[in-house]
Amino acid sequence: MDATALNTLDQLQIAIAFILYLFVFGWIGYRRGQMRELWVFVVALLSLVVLRLRGDIFVAAANLGWKLINLLMSGGLSGGGTTASDIIIACPDPQTVPATACNAPGYLFLLWVTIVILTYVITTSTIVKSPHNGWAILLGIGNGLVYASVFLPRLVGLFRPDLVQLDQPFLLNTLTGLIRTAFTVIWSVIEDFWTLVEPVRPFVILLLLILIVVGAASTLRSAKA
């Protein structure tokens, strides 16, 4: 079902859940700081794109490595030339190689998760100066959106296994689709709210106006600081 076809309260729930989700990642971003979050964001997004477009290279590399290990384990280097080349050139057996056409998406997913976790660990331990500012919040939210596009389609399997399709490693259009749908739902909630407050619309506008000017003026810092 299209999310925009839901009733207002359902849309409101989705909008609040989405905003809270972004808030959590924004908070994490603020805590970790700008530089750490920037590295994680760049690595997560770049590896996502590379694995999506050139995943076959990593699948082939993994298979080759696996076969090489098999070759070494079977004493291929000490055996005859025929035995060694047979093992390396042999068509990958789905039961013996880590990544085949069938499980390549899962393999690439695990590889991406490993890269992201390693980036978190490395940036936490190596980057000391990481300013806690608004950019850190935005980058944290960006990371949250990237993770949502990767994890949400898989997490749906916990509730509706029939809806999950894992035949693609990562769908980049999931990210854009997620953002588009989320903001459509939020916009729809705002429109419904606007219709709801029609009788008292001038007061709502006045309140918004006061919030804007007071909010902006109250953030001005003392010139002496």
Added chain:
Amino acid sequence: MGPVEGFFLSIALIVTLIGVARNYNKELGNTVVFISTVMLFAFGWEYGQGLLTQIDSVFLPEAVDLILGLLLTILFVSIIFASYAGRTFDFRGRPVPPPGGTLLSLVVGMLNGYLVAGTLWFIQGITNYPLQRIFPWFVPANLTPATDLIASGTAWYWPPVLFPSPVFWAIPLAILLNLRVRG
């Protein structure tokens, strides 16, 4: 969206961009001036409509519209220029660094853009688009008179007729002035 909307949205966009470039501590000072002017126009509209009708009945309505439209536009543009020129109501203090500060500048700039473009549109609307007679290619010919638009609730978003009473504008103005004086 027609050419009229496009034209006034362009003005709003330009004012918004100026706001982003100048930062919101300075833009809030302009907001004080713009709100005061909008309130002035709102009071004028509230209590001056009858006078306008009387003048229209004595003189040629088209001529009255043209002269009034030009006078009000020049007056309002002069106020806008005066609010940007020199040190006016700039708020003291340093704005927060980007991106928070930029976002606030964008919001305050959008508010100012709305106030400026909306009031210019209001002036053109209540004087039945006199620019149309000077530049016929500029505005479509089949425009509904502003009084009908306001009566039907279509033009409620023009700043001077946004609230049921002009006094509503005094509330944010008083708050802003209070914040400005306290520093």
